[in-house]
Amino acid sequence: MKHRKKSDLPRKICPVCGFPFVWRKKWERSWDSIKYCSNRCRSNKTKALQKPERRN
DSSP: OOSOOGGGSOEEEOTTTOOEEEOOGGGTTTGGGOOOSSHHHHHTHHHHHHOOOOOO
């Protein structure tokens, strides 16, 4: 990716907390496999199946 505005970068919604997160350079090669916004959400992924909560 070349220089882009932050608003033009791809976004995803975390299935655990509902938080929208933006593409990062370190995720360049694995963006398609990234599902969670943080390690905390990744470790709590079973809670996403029970009750999705939206973080403000």
